[in-house]
Amino acid sequence: MLTGLMQDRPLLISSLIEHAVSCHPQGEIVSRTSEGPIHRCTYGDIHRRAKQLAKALTALGIQPGERVGTLAWNGYRHLELYYGVSGMGAVLHTINPRLFPEQIAYIVNHAADRFLFVDLSFVPLVEKLVDTLPTVHGVVVMTDRAHMPDSAIPGLLCYEDLLGAHDSDYQWPQFDERTASSLCYTSGTTGNPKGVLYSHRSSVLHSWAACAVDGLAVGAGETALLVVPMFHVNAWGMPYAGAMCGAKLVLPGPALDGQSVYQLMRDERVTLALGVPTVWLMLLQYVDTAGVLPREELCLRRVVIGGSSAPRAMSERFANGFGAFVVHAWGMTEMSPLGTVCNLLPKHDGLPLQQRLAVHEKQGRAVYGVDMKIVDDDGVSLPRDGKAAGHLLVRGPWITSGYYRGEGGEILDADGFFDTGDVATIDADAYMQITDRSKDVVKSGGEWISSIAIENAAIGHPAVAEAAVIGTPHAKWQERPLLIVVRKAGHELSRESMLQFLGGRVANWWLPDDVVFVEELPHTATGKLHKLKLREMFSQYRLPTSA
Numbered sequence: 252m253l254t255g256l257m258q259d260r261p262l263l264i265s266s267l268i269e270h271a272v273s274c275h276p277q278g279e280i281v282s283r284t285s286e287g288p289i290h291r292c293t294y295g296d297i298h299r300r301a302k303q304l305a306k307a308l309t310a311l312g313i314q315p316g317e318r319v320g321t322l323a324w325n326g327y328r329h330l331e332l333y334y335g336v337s338g339m340g341a342v343l344h345t346i347n348p349r350l351f352p353e354q355i356a357y358i359v360n361h362a363a364d365r366f367l368f369v370d371l372s373f374v375p376l377v378e379k380l381v382d383t384l385p386t387v388h389g390v391v392v393m394t395d396r397a398h399m400p401d402s403a404i405p406g407l408l409c410y411e412d413l414l415g416a417h418d419s420d421y422q423w424p425q426f427d428e429r430t431a432s433s434l435c436y437t438s439g440t441t442g443n444p445k446g447v448l449y450s451h452r453s454s455v456l457h458s459w460a461a462c463a464v465d466g467l468a469v470g471a472g473e474t475a476l477l478v479v480p481m482f483h484v485n486a487w488g489m490p491y492a493g494a495m496c497g498a499k500l501v502l503p504g505p506a507l508d509g510q511s512v513y514q515l516m517r518d519e520r521v522t523l524a525l526g527v528p529t530v531w532l533m534l535l536q537y538v539d540t541a542g543v544l545p546r547e548e549l550c551l552r553r554v555v556i557g558g559s560s561a562p563r564a565m566s567e568r569f570a571n572g573f574g575a576f577v578v579h580a581w582g583m584t585e586m587s588p589l590g591t592v593c594n595l596l597p598k599h600d601g602l603p604l605q606q607r608l609a610v611h612e613k614q615g616r617a618v619y620g621v622d623m624k625i626v627d628d629d630g631v632s633l634p635r636d637g638k639a640a641g642h643l644l645v646r647g648p649w650i651t652s653g654y655y656r657g658e659g660g661e662i663l664d665a666d667g668f669f670d671t672g673d674v675a676t677i678d679a680d681a682y683m684q685i686t687d688r689s690k691d692v693v694k695s696g697g698e699w700i701s702s703i704a705i706e707n708a709a710i711g712h713p714a715v716a717e718a719a720v721i722g723t724p725h726a727k728w729q730e731r732p733l734l735i736v737v738r739k740a741g742h743e744l745s746r747e748s749m750l751q752f753l754g755g756r757v758a759n760w761w762l763p764d765d766v767v768f769v770e771e772l773p774h775t776a777t778g779k780l781h782k783l784k785l786r787e788m789f790s791q792y793r794l795p796t797s798a
């Protein structure tokens with residue numbers, strides 16, 4: 252082999268913010284703060300303060316490779332931690348504050364975090380836990396002196412004081428691009444959370460995929476609202492991709508209700524918004540009740556929806572009510588998270604809306620870097636015909652090779668593929684569609700019924716706020732679907748009219764055997780339907796069709 256003669260510059264996270272400063276120094280970061288007011292700064296400010304932070308962390312004794320935890324909303328100080336901690340060679344451990352306190356204690360201890368940086372809202376939580384966190388040497392509140400809370404946490408530090416004690420005369424160290432940069436625990440529904448440890452290389456490569464036109468197509472002309480939290484899978488890599496391309500970033504802080512999100516979209520002229528379906532449901536409900544006019548008042552062009560399936564009715568609402576195009580995307584914590592993005596092909600140009608919406612229901616095509624296949628229970632590859640559904644396996648340079656500290660053992664097969672736990676079809680144009688999590692598939696008489704397909708059809712009914720399908724035992728068919736529905740406030744809906752609505756929208760033999768109505772559905776810490784809990788809630792339930 253002949254070695255190429257190209258420079259071997261490491262792909263480091265610090266190079267992203269350096270690039271932003273050199274090419275987009277005035278690129279704006281707008282944050283709604285925990286203290287209340289809107290804060291504005293530039294990539295130049297973030298860079299300067301991230302360097303001050305790196306010096307402060309060094310003075311606190313943080314060594315390269317050590318973990319620094321954050322319990323924080325989306326905001327500029329969190330962004331400074333993204334660059335300051337990883338840039339100096341330490342590991343940014345973003346913690347999901349919506350986890351149960353015992354789970355938070357477990358992951359802080361498992362990660363052996365040395366310091367915790369926390370937003371004001373999470374000080375009471377840390378106060379309760381701090382005695383159970385022996386590796387934590389100190390807690391820093393991400394605020395200024397004037398807002399420092401009274402707290403029983405010993406030696407509580409103030410973020411602005413820490414930064415104020417250092418200048419920004421600092422050179423980012425150069426090191427191997429495979430060095431760990433950040434850590435995020437998966438909120439598995441069973442067992443303890445497992446850590447996914449990203450590297451500088453994986454994060455930079457992933458940013459290119461995010462910026463690519465057939466990825467999320469983010470560029471300097473974009474104003475991107477990150478409703479997706481910075482404590483979950485690095486906010487889908489957007490804090491890095493934003494610096495790579497100089498996009499204006501809008502960070503909503505703790506206010507994720509429909510009205511606050513709408514106001515930020517309007518006031519900051521947001522063109523691209525990213526989030527999970529549950530936050531868009533809140534936004535759409537606000538628009539329904541507040542009498543606002545998104546088409547006239549906003550300049551939203553695209554909404555990236557991932558984390559759970561984007562129902563067709565939601566894409567239609569954004570198209571008709573906002574004039575915005577839904578970009579359906581799929582991925583997971585283990586994949587940094589980007590796997591597929593649903594952009595249209597030239598053959599879809601000029602198609603009527605309803606036909607385009609049918610394409611948008613799919614999770615999309617793999618971005619370069621993600622190698623994907625579907626297999627049956629015996630590991631045999633299935634055809635890409637849009638019909639055969641199988642276990643979805645992936646491999647690539649931003650996909651995990653194993654969990655932190657070896658939890659879960661060997662997780663790749665002999666060819667290096669990781670089983671996502673999702674079941675999917677892939678069609679002849681390479682569009683992948685998730686039909687279920689493998690443990691949520693309804694197995695009826697040896698055939699698989701997609702719970703997601705029924706849920707998405709049900710949500711299309713104007714009286715349905717949310718819907719979930721679980722498999723319930725059946726004497727003849729082994730399992731049959733049970734549909735559990737939350738009605739919209741003030742709407743009537745009967746079992747019969749729900750079933751009638753679904754007839755024709757899903758295959759006849761997929762029609763649920765029963766419909767029950769509840770006040771609310773359980774969700775996981777990342778906003779997904781909590782099917783395990785639902786199955787527990789309905790464990791005593793017997794289908795009327797099962798003798």
Ligand code: AMP
Pocket residue numbers: 437438484556557558559560561579580581582583584585588614671672673685687688777
């Ligand atoms: P997490 O690691 O918590 O981000 O969860 C990843 C899982 O969320 C995936 O394995 C899928 O089951 C689910 N998921 C993510 N995006 C989508 C999507 N667009 N449609 C359906 N399920 C999704």
